[in-house]
Amino acid sequence: MALRQVILMGCFALILAFTGCGSEPDGKHGSPGSEASTGTNSSGTPxxxxxxxxxQLPEDVKKHFDRxxxxxxxxxxTIPHGSRIFLIVSAGQRPTGGYQVKITDILRKGETVHIYAEEIAPAKDSMVTQAITYPAAVVSISQKDEANYxxxxxxxxxxSNDQ
Incomplete structure (x- = not known):
C-alpha cells in the first residue's frame, strides 16, 4: 500500500514537472477580466x-489529498486548518498523464461558497506519461465565517484518436 502511494505521488510529481502548474506569479486568481473569471456564473462575490x-500541505490536509x-x-x-480552509478537487483516475485540474473561480453567493474547477485534457497529439494518473488541485481561502461549500x-x- 505504501509503495503504491509512493509510485502515485512520483507519477503526480512527474506530471506537474512536465505540464506545469499554470499558476499566476503571485498565486492569486480572480482579477477582473482574467481567465479565472471566464465561464462561470459571475453573480456572486469573488x-x-x-x-x-x-x-507543503499540512499533514491533515495531505492525508485528505492522498485519499x-x-x-x-x-x-x-474542504479541510479547515488554522486561519485557512483548504479546498481539494480531484478528477479521479485517468488513463495517461497530461490531465490537469484547475480551480478557476471561487464565488460567495449568500451563505454558499461555490468552487468552480475544470479538468484539462492533454492535446490530441501530445506526448504524455503512459501511466494511470489522478489529477487534482488544492487551493486555500481565508476562514472568515461558516459557509456551505x-x-x-x-x-x-x-x-480523440480520430485522424
Missing part, C-alpha cells in the same frame, strides 16, 4: 484564493 503546493488522489472516482474536500467540476472530454 473570493481570493491561492494555489497550495502539495509538498482523494488514490480513488478512481475522485471527489472534493458547493463544488462544480467541468470534466474534460478524452482526446
Amino acid at each position: 473570493v481570493d484564493f491561492q494555489e497550495e503546493p502539495v509538498e 482523494l488522489t488514490s480513488t478512481p472516482q475522485g471527489g472534493h474536500a 458547493e463544488f462544480h467540476l467541468k470534466k474534460a472530454s478524452p482526446p
Whole structure:
C-alpha cells in the first residue's frame, strides 16, 4: 500500500514537472477580466484564493489529498486548518498523464461558497506519461465565517484518436 502511494505521488510529481502548474506569479486568481473569471456564473462575490503546493500541505490536509488522489472516482474536500480552509478537487483516475485540474473561480453567493474547477485534457497529439494518473488541485481561502461549500467540476472530454 505504501509503495503504491509512493509510485502515485512520483507519477503526480512527474506530471506537474512536465505540464506545469499554470499558476499566476503571485498565486492569486480572480482579477477582473482574467481567465479565472471566464465561464462561470459571475453573480456572486469573488473570493481570493491561492494555489497550495502539495509538498507543503499540512499533514491533515495531505492525508485528505492522498485519499482523494488514490480513488478512481475522485471527489472534493474542504479541510479547515488554522486561519485557512483548504479546498481539494480531484478528477479521479485517468488513463495517461497530461490531465490537469484547475480551480478557476471561487464565488460567495449568500451563505454558499461555490468552487468552480475544470479538468484539462492533454492535446490530441501530445506526448504524455503512459501511466494511470489522478489529477487534482488544492487551493486555500481565508476562514472568515461558516459557509456551505458547493463544488462544480467541468470534466474534460478524452482526446480523440480520430485522424
